[in-house]
Amino acid sequence: MKKIKIADGIHMLSMNVEDMLFEGIWEIANGVTLNSYIVQGEKTAIIDGVIGWDGIPETLYKNLEEINVHPKDIDYLIVNHMEPDHSGWISNFEKIKDDFTIVCTEKAAKLVTSFYGKDKIQVVKEGDTLDLGNGKVLSFHPVPNVHWPDTMYSYEHSTKTLFSCDMYGAFGKMGDHHFDDEMTPEEEEFFEKEGIRYYSNVMTTFTPMLRKAIEKSKEFEINTIAPGHGPLYRGNPEKIMNDYTRFSNYAEGAGKNEITILWGSMYGMTGKAIAFAEEILKREGVKYNKLEMPLESESEMVATVFKSAGIIIAAPTYEYKLFPPVAAALDEIGRKKITGKAAFRFGSYGWSGGAEKELAEILERNRMKWDMVPSVEFEGSPKAGDFEKIEAGILELIGKMKDKIVE
Known part of the structure; x- marks a missing residue:
């Protein structure tokens, strides 16, 4: 003392x-x-x-x-x-x-x-x-x-x-x-x-x-x-x-000039797209953070998403819904009333999709009002066309977040 x-x-x-x-x-x-x-x-x-x-x-x-x-x-x-x-x-x-x-x-x-x-x-x-x-x-x-x-x-x-x-x-x-x-x-x-x-x-x-x-x-x-x-x-x-x-x-959508990748991957298919996304962010000179769920603490997850002007949600479909650790993280962000973030999601699916539907439900239920770039979903491993769509989505996200940057 x-x-x-x-x-x-x-x-x-x-x-x-x-x-x-x-x-x-x-x-x-x-x-x-x-x-x-x-x-x-x-x-x-x-x-x-x-x-x-x-x-x-x-x-x-x-x-x-x-x-x-x-x-x-x-x-x-x-x-x-x-x-x-x-x-x-x-x-x-x-x-x-x-x-x-x-x-x-x-x-x-x-x-x-x-x-x-x-x-x-x-x-x-x-x-x-x-x-x-x-x-x-x-x-x-x-x-x-x-x-x-x-x-x-x-x-x-x-x-x-x-x-x-x-x-x-x-x-x-x-x-x-x-x-x-x-x-x-x-x-x-x-x-x-x-x-x-x-x-x-x-x-x-x-x-x-x-x-x-x-x-x-x-x-x-x-x-x-x-x-x-x-x-x-x-x-x-x-x-x-x-x-x-x-x-x-x-708390209402502004943030530092950085992107947080909030992600999870079961067998590495979505992980391949994350590696590609990192290359694009490095090329564009954008600082980014990576939070792998559920390995990251909830405290760090909330704080890092909170301070970022842009969010990439990278998560596959799991049992017809969004990968549970990422869904739980987004739900906690919603409970904290972190609204208005610019965001983009991509992820893989196997026999069926469903992640996108649950993402929309989480955003609506918590009234998050996130400014979403259209998502990119791909069956199994991402192909050349999927990478092109992901790159376009990231560039659109970078454009959206420019008006939200407050250092």
């Missing part, structure tokens, strides 16, 4: 977590930080109390003492969001002190009671304030469905610090540099990738609501954005707002 001073009277306690599935689903190959914040006036508040994944660690006392705080001196627990990675230590904290007040939205209050049986709750609404003394004043601003309906921002007025909870977060462990203005170019690139993975895995279903939260952020005068996961932004807080705006555009 690390202790970082953010501003006068405000500290962050941060720890790296590995070897877990985020939300019980998402693989986080590079870990994630859990950030908690202490705000000290005459009274003390802790925001997003995530200190210790399994509750209060033995090191908590020592860490708090080093910033002149004793756990029994904490008067308020500010719950910006009730997901257990932000609130799961409430029952453990109660063993140390049982007369603290939980501050949260009305929707969060219902969860506090049902999750932890606590009833000493101060419900806040838009613009309500909490004066901690010594100039420290917190105000509260609901941002529903980021990404649960209970979520809110907390804003400290004297230091102009926005505690944004899951908003503006990123996967990825932190090293020695916790602020944006300390990052090396390599660290900036790392958190660009991990920010995309975080947004696509956790947030993208709620993109319309996140856009509203971005606009609400702009109402504040901000010196520092302090999220619940990942780096803090004090050098250029507007950059992470702009990044999240860009990510929201990726």
